[in-house]
Structures are given as structure tokens and as C-alpha cells.
Amino acid sequence: YGTLHRFDRRTGQTQDITPWPLGAFGQPIAQRKYRFTWTSPLVFDLLDPHTLYYGAQQLLRTRDGGLRWDAVSPDLTGAVSQAASDTGPVTLANAGARGWGVIYTIAPSPLEPGKIWVGTDNGLIQLTADGGATWRNVTPPGLGSWSKISLIEASPHDPAEAYAAVDRHRLDDLAPYVYRTRDDGRTWTRITDGIAPGAYVHAVRADSARAGLLYAGTELGPYVSFDDGDHWQTLKLNLPVVSVRDLAVHDNDLIAATHGRAFWILDDLTPLQQLTGGVPRGPYLFRPERAYRLRRSVSNDTPLPPEFPQGENPPAGAILDYYLPAPASGPVTLELADAQGNLVRQFSSRDTLPPPGAPPSFMNAW
Secondary structure, eight states, rough: OOEEEEOOOOTOEEEEEEESSSOOOOOOOOSSSSOOTOOEEEEEOOOTTTTTTESSSEEEEEEESSSSSSSSSSOTOOOOOOTTTOOOOOOTTTTTTTTTOOOOEEEEEESTOOOOOEEEEEEEEEEEEETSSSEOOOTTTTOOTTTTTEEEEEOSSOOEEEEEEEOOOTTTOOOOEEESSSSSSSSSSSSSTTTTTTOOEEEEEOOOTTOOOEEEEEEEEEEEEETSSSSOEOTTTTTOOEEEEEEEETTTTTEEEESSSSSSEOOOHHHHHOSSSSOOOSSSSOOOOOOOOOOOOOOOOOOOOTTTTOOOOSSSSSSOEEEEOOOSSOOEEEEEOTTTTTEEEEEETTTOOOOOOOOOOSSSTT
């Protein structure tokens, strides 16, 4: 509800940088200077690391670590917020006039300074190209009131392109809604072909390395598109059926934030990035991601207690991915050669694994 703190890890100092010092919790909504939601968006500018944006009903900006905040927009929700004397229950029909509605997602462009996309929980998408001096309502036509703009992704490849995930499950509409624009919001295309009917969408993210490769987090798991959203297919793999609330591409890995089933990481997106022409017709060896040779640590520290939450690291070594269109009729062999063509290493499906050694006299965790 708007409370914000900054923590300095060098000094251990915590500072309250809430934009408005007076708490508004419990006040009538129309009497609050700033309206915040439970999960108000807080986003750094991708081109200026000293600029931080915060979403109320207006877009707030600080450039000095939260010491001073400026409102760089009007009320982007379209709420009147002057009906403080209105009584009676709040309904979908009168909520806007009663002063409800907040910014729910903020997406600064990674390519064009001053361009910021904003989505609200009452169904509006707003765009500024000059750092907030002027704003334009670019909401897709036909999008009903209180269609929550769950997340906007500004394309990392085209400054005029953006994607919007819309969540209407609060209106008893579980259908997926993902929209794409390629002309700064003047026109939008709904891109949901292949997403299950009840998998309403929380987030859509663009791959940072390959244009047209998209990832979507839905109520029933993750999806992937290889053609800029025209078609989708599930990317569930070994992930349990779970609500994926957000996604992030980091160091060429895909991170999924689930609702109650932890963080999950899909290591190494290079195979997906290389599927430019669909599934290969024959056996195919993907170009491997860069690998690093490290000296193994032999400092066997005291392990974490078994009840302590911890993840699993990716396997050591270089990961080689290949695709076989059908089960092989004979053995499968992988040969590694140096720059002169000399054989360095060979793996075969006929190889026999060495027998396991004697079990250690202590727990595997040690």
C-alpha cells in the first residue's frame, strides 16, 4: 500500500522513501493523495539506472534514490476521485467514478529514452514518448473495464513493439488475453492461438537474444512462441501444473516465479533460440552455449540443514543438446574434435557406465 524502503548493504542503513509520508490505509479511497495496490510496480529505467518509477494512480519518478519524488503523469486510470461523499456499495459500474483504479505495470523501453508503457488494473494502457510530458491512451479496442493489465513487455528489439498480458479472471473470464502492437499502440493484435482456454495469462516476456521468441506465464504453466505470438505451445516440461506469475530472462536462462511452488529455472535457452525454422527434419546438433572451465572446490563446508530451502545447481561441464526426429535404429555416437579435426572425446549410447563405488561412511550431504 505504498510503503517503500531503501536498504544500503554497505552500511546496513534502512531509509523510508515512501513518496507520501502520511499513511492512507483505512481512508476513503477518494481522499487519498496516492492510491497503491498490494503489489505496486517498482521499476528501474533500463537506460538510466538512477531513475526509478513507482506506480500509484499517477506514475511517480525519483532520480536521487527516493529523497524526492515527482509525478510525471496525470491520473492514468481515468478515475474521477472526487466523489468522496458518495455512499453505498462500490460496483464495477461506479468504481471509476468513486476514485478506484491503480497502475499495475510499468515498462520503460530498453531502446528509446523517455518511452514508457503503463497498464492499469481497470483496463487502460497509456504511453508516453517524452518522459511523461504527454500521454496517449493506446488501450486495445473492445477491452472491457477492469480488465487488469497484468504486465506489459517493451520489446528489446523494436522500440515500436510491445506486448500486454491481460488478466480478466476477476470478472469470471478465464480466457487467455495477450496483445501485440508493432506501431506504438495504434493497432493491436490478440495473440493467444495454442494457449489452453482456461489458462489466463499473467505475464509475457520477449527473449533478449532472438526477436520473435516469446514466453508466457499462465495460470496453468508456461508457454513459448517461436513466431512472435502467432502460435503458442506449452513449455511445461517437468514443471508441475502451477500458476506462473512472472518470467525473467537472465544470463540466457528463463526464470519462472510460481505461486507457491518456488522459483524454477530453465537452463540455457540457446536450443530454443536456434529453432528458427521449426523442428529440424533430421538429426540435429544445437550449437552449444559458451562453457567455462573451473577448478573444482575441495572445501567441503558444513552442509545446510535439510529443512533449509535450497535449489539445485545446473550440471557441471559443457551441455550439448541434440535432436533425433525418431528413435535411432542403432547406437548414437557423439564425437568431439579439435580445430584440426583430431578426435578429442567420444560418447556412445553403447557405453557402459562404471559401477558405483562403495557408499561413503557419511551422509551424501557432507
